[in-house]
Amino acid sequence: MIGKPTDFLIRCSAAQLTKAGIENALYETRLLLEAATGISLKEQLTQPDQNLNAKQVQVFAEYVELRRNRTPFAYITGQTEFYGRKFQVENCLIPRPETELLVDLVLAKQKEWFSGKPRILELCTGTGCVGITLYLELKTECAEADVILTDISEQALATCRANIMQYCEPDCQIEVVAADLFPELQRFDLIIANPPYIKSEDIEKLEADVFEYEPHLALDGGEDGLDFYRRIAEELKPFLSDTGNTVLLLEHGSGQRNAIKQIFAETNLDIEKIIELDDFQKHDRILGFVIK
Ligand SMILES: C[S@@+](CC[C@H](N)C(=O)[O-])C[C@H]1O[C@@H](n2cnc3c(N)ncnc32)[C@H](O)[C@@H]1O
Known part of the structure; x- marks a missing residue:
């Protein structure tokens, strides 16, 4: 040729x-x-x-x-775009466009939700695209946030660290922690997560691009896809702010909203407000709770 x-x-x-x-x-x-x-x-x-x-x-x-x-385009080039920046994706779930809605929502509500320097925890961070973008965008709009990013996959965290190095100054206020969901006890103003939420039995029905190449650890949400929401609901309380409200924002699969609302309704969390957001295809996609 x-x-x-x-x-x-x-x-x-x-x-x-x-x-x-x-x-x-x-x-x-x-x-x-x-x-x-x-x-x-x-x-x-x-x-x-x-x-x-x-x-x-x-x-x-x-x-x-x-x-x-069928290797996904992003794994061939090693990167994909999220909120206008290129993020490395090796060993991570490839960030999806609908996840940008989490960032949009926080930026739109920041004045209502935060006073001063927000303390932000992102669980299941993968590439770090959500937490890093929030850090960078909030920094240009208001005070610098303190951000902690957690994931159970050391390989994903290596990619996350590379993304931080690409976009943030060496002494930035972002900490990366390997953890099975929550890190050591600290209190936060915002806790945000896009956890694995595919039903285990549905994983093998996913398109070849996803099934064969994306880490199953990033996809598998257990028997009914809701294991991570249940764990977050159970383990969240000690991480809530002791001075004001904490906002919890969760991305979820289409059709899971009501079941997740039910999980949280059965906790003893003092929920002041529920936030619901659909994606561009009008699928239910984001569920949030303002918790006292
Ligand atoms: C759906 S991906 C989300 C990645 C990224 N936040 C995004 O939105 O593009 C879920 C992430 O959860 C991580 N994960 C799976 N089990 C976990 C656990 N028990 N504790 C913490 N993270 C976990 C996976 O490694 C993966 O990076």
């Missing part, structure tokens, strides 16, 4: 991806070419006769082959 213009390579590769069942094959091929060679989408369209060198052809062919085998 060396010496063939990019447009020819793109069309041959897109045909392979289409055959492998990839939707938007042409667009994905162009993105793979951009990632492999640095040739932007605009250049690909305006200079379709450009020739690639041998190294570029080799890397592009490797990327197309990986995608043909």
Whole structure:
């Protein structure tokens, strides 16, 4: 294929991806070419006769082959975009666009929820995309937050630390802690989590891109998918603020809202307000509690 213009390579590769069942094959091929060679989408369209060198052809062919085998795009390039920043994703769940709603919600409500410097705990942090984004966005809008990020996976935390190093100053107020859900006892103004919430029996029914490549530790929410919400409801109390309210924000799977509300209704937590938010597809997606 060396010496063939990019447009020819793109069309041959897109045909392979289409055959492998990839939707938007042409667009994905162009993105793979951009990632492999640095040739932007605009250049690909305006200079379709450009020739690639041998190294570029080799890397592009490797990327197309990986995608043909259903490796998610983000694992091929090693990163994905979240709230306008590129996050490394190795050994982590690939951040989903709907998770940005958690950040939107906190930024919209920060004046109502926090006075002064908020203490924030993110459970099940993975790449750290939520907690790191909150730290960076709050810093530009108000006081710097104190942020603790936890995950049980050391491999995920290594990626999380790399993301912190990429975007935050070395002495930033973000602490990364390996923990089975909650860290050592501290009190927080905001506790936020997108925990695993797929029913165990449904994991193998997920699309190949997810089932074969994303860490099952990041997906498996137990028999009914709700194990983590039950644990959070049971273990939360000592972490609540002793000076004001604590906001708990949880992302969840479509159709899980009522069951999670029921779990929290059965606790002795003093819930002042419930927050419900649907995603762009109008699926129930975020549940929050303002707790006294
Ligand atoms: C659905 S992913 C969320 C990742 C990230 N917060 C996001 O929204 O993109 C769930 C995360 O929970 C972590 N996890 C699984 N079991 C855990 C446990 N017992 N304690 C803490 N974290 C856990 C996984 O390693 C994974 O990173």
